Amino acid sequence: MARRKATGERIGVLLTNPGGPGDSGVDFVLRAPTYFSPDVQARFDIVGFDPRGIKRTHPITCSPDVLARQPSAYPRDQAEFDRIAAYNRTLRKDCQARTGPVYDHLDTLSTVQDMDAIRRALGERRISYFGHSYGTVMGEQYAELFGDRVRAMTLTGTVDHSADTTSFFTDVAGAAEDSFDEFVKWCAGNPVCPPDVASVWDNALAKLDPDSQAAVAFRATGMLKGPQWPELAKWIPTISPMKMPVPPQFVAILCQDWQVRPQSYVDLARLTAAETQAAPHMRGAPEHFAAVGCIGLPPANNPQHRLHVTHAPTILIAHSRHDPVSAYPWAVNVRQQIGNSVLLTYAGWGHQVYTRNSCTRSAVDTYLTTLRAPADGTRCAP
Numbered sequence: 001m002a003r004r005k006a007t008g009e010r011i012g013v014l015l016t017n018p019g020g021p022g023d024s025g026v027d028f029v030l031r032a033p034t035y036f037s038p039d040v041q042a043r044f045d046i047v048g049f050d051p052r053g054i055k056r057t058h059p060i061t062c063s064p065d066v067l068a069r070q071p072s073a074y075p076r077d078q079a080e081f082d083r084i085a086a087y088n089r090t091l092r093k094d095c096q097a098r099t100g101p102v103y104d105h106l107d108t109l110s111t112v113q114d115m116d117a118i119r120r121a122l123g124e125r126r127i128s129y130f131g132h133s134y135g136t137v138m139g140e141q142y143a144e145l146f147g148d149r150v151r152a153m154t155l156t157g158t159v160d161h162s163a164d165t166t167s168f169f170t171d172v173a174g175a176a177e178d179s180f181d182e183f184v185k186w187c188a189g190n191p192v193c194p195p196d197v198a199s200v201w202d203n204a205l206a207k208l209d210p211d212s213q214a215a216v217a218f219r220a221t222g223m224l225k226g227p228q229w230p231e232l233a234k235w236i237p238t239i240s241p242m243k244m245p246v247p248p249q250f251v252a253i254l255c256q257d258w259q260v261r262p263q264s265y266v267d268l269a270r271l272t273a274a275e276t277q278a279a280p281h282m283r284g285a286p287e288h289f290a291a292v293g294c295i296g297l298p299p300a301n302n303p304q305h306r307l308h309v310t311h312a313p314t315i316l317i318a319h320s321r322h323d324p325v326s327a328y329p330w331a332v333n334v335r336q337q338i339g340n341s342v343l344l345t346y347a348g349w350g351h352q353v354y355t356r357n358s359c360t361r362s363a364v365d366t367y368l369t370t371l372r373a374p375a376d377g378t379r380c381a382p
Helices: 025-030 038-043 064-068 078-099 108-121 135-149 165-187 197-206 210-225 229-238 248-257 265-278 288-293 328-337 358-370
Strands: 002-004 012-017 044-048 127-132 150-156 315-322 341-349
Touching (some): 012 108, 038 044, 078 248, 165 288, 265 288, 315 328, 341 358
Parallel strands (some): 012 044, 315 341
16 A cells, blocks of 8 residues: 655545556555645545555466467357367466465455455545546445445546446447547648558558457557557557557456356357447457456456445546547446436546546546535536
8 A cells, every 4th residue: 555645734535546457556646746636635645555466465476388378369260269268267277376365356346345444444434536447446336335435436437337248348449449530530631640540550450460450459549548649640650560468467357347258259259240340440349358368267256237326425427538448438327327426528538537637637626625526417628
């Protein structure tokens, strides 16, 4: 854990998580002065933690040799599908042996219990919470279980933990495609971009195998998160084969939180086709490899469900209209599931919301410090 004490008249604790799954909450607090406004730093002890299995908190450990044997995420028949399932079970057994018993308890529902243990350890009756990206799943489930212990909660880049397997991957694919389309619009007539950048992109990917296509699209999505459009424009003409980086903690946590288990080659082929239809330029969902990583594994500890929040105060959901990884419909769905919540839309681009401009920052700051939330449906101009 890390705590940066309030520099002024203290309200209480602001527990934070930057997402992932797999990002370090300790590192997030260490860079808090570059992220949170002076007002938030003055009023709150900003607290972060590395969730179980992450970095300083008993990190997941797996054999590099086993990781290096990862098969293609795009099997061509049932036999190759079966090899993926066998590999996933081998990897799970290896990571279990090297990590220890905590490996089977990485789900967000378990992490939420840790969050309340942190609240008790700090001696706080109630806490405020700021969760970004996958950190919003932690916030949502904390509000379900411990809503009466929440003073205020802001969720940015929200994830909808009620999405079924197909919706999860087609929604994510659609979000990536939408952000790519916005990039193409920006490129029109811009000298930093190659002429007809979409065709240059499509032609480059057409020369690659499916796994390399996915790796390239994954890297591009990272640039769309910023968004770093000039960098993406300069990189596209240089595209070459790549290997997909697969952080074991990402797949391990996601597979314990999501019941994504294609049961056969036919199931996976249908999912892949639906993704590609939703994202013809981006070739599907950046998280496709995660679905493949769950094949053959035991059922999820904490499967998807609609939220049931009864005792929490007003929750502020802030989301970019063109978020490449957290689909905008997810924020709308979560707003509908949490009756006592409001949705603030940044009508622009990228995965971050709070730091985007004075409108988004002041709305969040005012809510956290005074509990006055913006009106539901408020929009901040890009």
